[in-house]
Amino acid sequence: MNSKAHVKTTINGEEMEFLCEPRQSLLEVLRDDLGLTGTKEGCNDGNCGACSVIIDNVLVNACLVFAVEIQGCRVFTIEGLASPEGLHPLQQKFLENASLQCGICTPGFLVAAKALLDHNPDPTEHEVRHWLAGNLCRCTGYDKIVRAVLKAAEVGRETTAPAGSSN
Amino acid sequence: MQNFEYLAPETLSEAVNLLAGNEGQTRVLAGGTDLIVQLRQGALSADHVLDVKHLPECNELGYAPSEGLTIGAAVPCHRIYNDGAIADAYPGLIDAAAIIGGIQVQGRATFGGNLCNASPSADSIPILIAYGAECVIAGPQGNRRVAVEDFCTAPGKNILEKGELLVALHLPSVQKSSGAHYLRFIPRYEMDIAVVGAGASVQLDEGGKMFVQARIGLAAVAPTPLFAREAGQLLSGKEVSEESIETAALAAQSIARPISDMRAPADYRKHLVKVLTRRALLGAIRRARGEFVPNAVQENGQ
Numbered sequence A: 001m002n003s004k005a006h007v008k009t010t011i012n013g014e015e016m017e018f019l020c021e022p023r024q025s026l027l028e029v030l031r032d033d034l035g036l037t038g039t040k041e042g043c044n045d046g047n048c049g050a051c052s053v054i055i056d057n058v059l060v061n062a063c064l065v066f067a068v069e070i071q072g073c074r075v076f077t078i079e080g081l082a083s084p085e086g087l088h089p090l091q092q093k094f095l096e097n098a099s100l101q102c103g104i105c106t107p108g109f110l111v112a113a114k115a116l117l118d119h120n121p122d123p124t125e126h127e128v129r130h131w132l133a134g135n136l137c138r139c140t141g142y143d144k145i146v147r148a149v150l151k152a153a154e155v156g157r158e159t160t161a162p163a164g165s166s167n
Numbered sequence B: 001m002q003n004f005e006y007l008a009p010e011t012l013s014e015a016v017n018l019l020a021g022n023e024g025q026t027r028v029l030a031g032g033t034d035l036i037v038q039l040r041q042g043a044l045s046a047d048h049v050l051d052v053k054h055l056p057e058c059n060e061l062g063y064a065p066s067e068g069l070t071i072g073a074a075v076p077c078h079r080i081y082n083d084g085a086i087a088d089a090y091p092g093l094i095d096a097a098a099i100i101g102g103i104q105v106q107g108r109a110t111f112g113g114n115l116c117n118a119s120p121s122a123d124s125i126p127i128l129i130a131y132g133a134e135c136v137i138a139g140p141q142g143n144r145r146v147a148v149e150d151f152c153t154a155p156g157k158n159i160l161e162k163g164e165l166l167v168a169l170h171l172p173s174v175q176k177s178s179g180a181h182y183l184r185f186i187p188r189y190e191m192d193i194a195v196v197g198a199g200a201s202v203q204l205d206e207g208g209k210m211f212v213q214a215r216i217g218l219a220a221v222a223p224t225p226l227f228a229r230e231a232g233q234l235l236s237g238k239e240v241s242e243e244s245i246e247t248a249a250l251a252a253q254s255i256a257r258p259i260s261d262m263r264a265p266a267d268y269r270k271h272l273v274k275v276l277t278r279r280a281l282l283g284a285i286r287r288a289r290g291e292f293v294p295n296a297v298q299e300n301g302q
């Protein structure tokens, strides 16, 4: 008992292995053991969304996942958003629309917004607001974030046309 | 958080053996959105944590119009509301699945965990009661089935004995001309715990004018979620009218025994029971008649 678990997983497309204690959250392991500090800790109890990551295409809070649970899963974190060619349209639109101030909430919003656009490339404002309700921001008042997501969705639709089946 | 042994059995019998045989405290893990918070806060302790997400029976999400709906205890909310056939057949479930926390919480949170956690304010329980759902429980003595309204015994307590776990929830098939609706009162739109919640399901006659039967469940008005049995029975055979709905709402109100806390004083909760029961019934009636009643994700009139 209390021995460390050996976990094999894929993070941002890269196969990884690590040892962890069963009680460690995915958030803890990402930040403290794997050096992926882009995922932020706000509340550590599921309320703020700063730790948003995508596991097997599902948006979750990394603070409410035990790291041992991700055995064999595909994890996406904020570090996977930009490509060598440049920023992701969401990041670009966040900059253009001044959608961040202190920035602690930003990785969580970006990952959550990416999950939204993967799932629904043409969201209404209502859908964006509903989807992002689990992400808190103390600085911006949300409006600029919502605008940026809607604009990034437009960019995404332009660049992926002609529309095929996506998932 | 105290360390524990993580167990991920792949068969139900293995899970039951582990639960029955382990020394010390074994906690069952579904989505962890209650359990991880409670372990971290020190409100609960665990020597072993048994994950049900690798048990095939717990991952089942099966719907057939003639059989009803089976929701495995490890099925998170997002799988329920992303299944079009289930959303069409059981819209009242979607009302609840779409408001449990935000999207991140819904990616993990299960109805089974919501029920086992036995919070008086749990959003899925009133509508499960309204739909007449049953719990499928596995244990060392085999399986047993218990009505959802008989499952919670006190805040945070349920009827599961040592060695037992919830495998799935089963909802009966949907009758013709029936509809259901769940709603809660919170001071904002999202991400809060119900001040009061009410779920109703109704079956009307073919013309949509008379109640054939109705069931009502309530949240956050007693130490456990309540089945307002009599309030529903009062509607059987009655005309759908303001008077009959008012009578049922008053009957639901009469069994509420709310407390005062930071969210609301007891008398305000008592008032809300009547208001929300009426609205839940009206929403259920409209759906039974084939009219559109939006859930939290849908915009009005969509």
Ligand SMILES: Cc1cc2nc3c(=O)[nH]c(=O)nc-3n(C[C@H](O)[C@H](O)[C@H](O)COP(=O)(O)OP(=O)(O)OC[C@H]3O[C@@H](n4cnc5c(N)ncnc54)[C@H](O)[C@@H]3O)c2cc1C
Residues within 6 Å of the ligand: A045, A046, A047, B027, B028, B029, B030, B031, B032, B033, B034, B035, B036, B037, B052, B073, B074, B099, B100, B101, B102, B105, B108, B109, B110, B111, B112, B113, B114, B115, B116, B117, B121, B122, B123, B124, B160, B164, B165, B166, B167, B191, B192, B193, B194
């Ligand atoms: C930010 C946030 C917001 C929330 N908002 C809401 C809300 O709006 N409405 C609401 O109702 N709840 C809310 N919750 C609470 C929680 O998300 C729900 O109760 C959820 O449905 C719990 O499901 P789970 O799968 O995560 O359960 P877990 O945390 O895995 O388990 C909950 C409890 O049930 C036990 N258990 C789980 N599965 C089984 C099983 N198969 N057999 C036996 N015992 C079992 C566990 O041991 C534990 O005690 C919120 C939580 C958070 C963190």
Ligand code: FES
Residues within 6 Å of the ligand: A040, A041, A042, A043, A044, A045, A046, A047, A048, A049, A050, A051, A052, A061, A062, A063, A064
């Ligand atoms: S740190 Fe995970 S939700 Fe706030």
Ligand code: FES
Residues within 6 Å of the ligand: A099, A100, A101, A102, A103, A104, A105, A106, A136, A137, A138, A139, A140
């Ligand atoms: S930018 Fe500061 S919390 Fe959002």
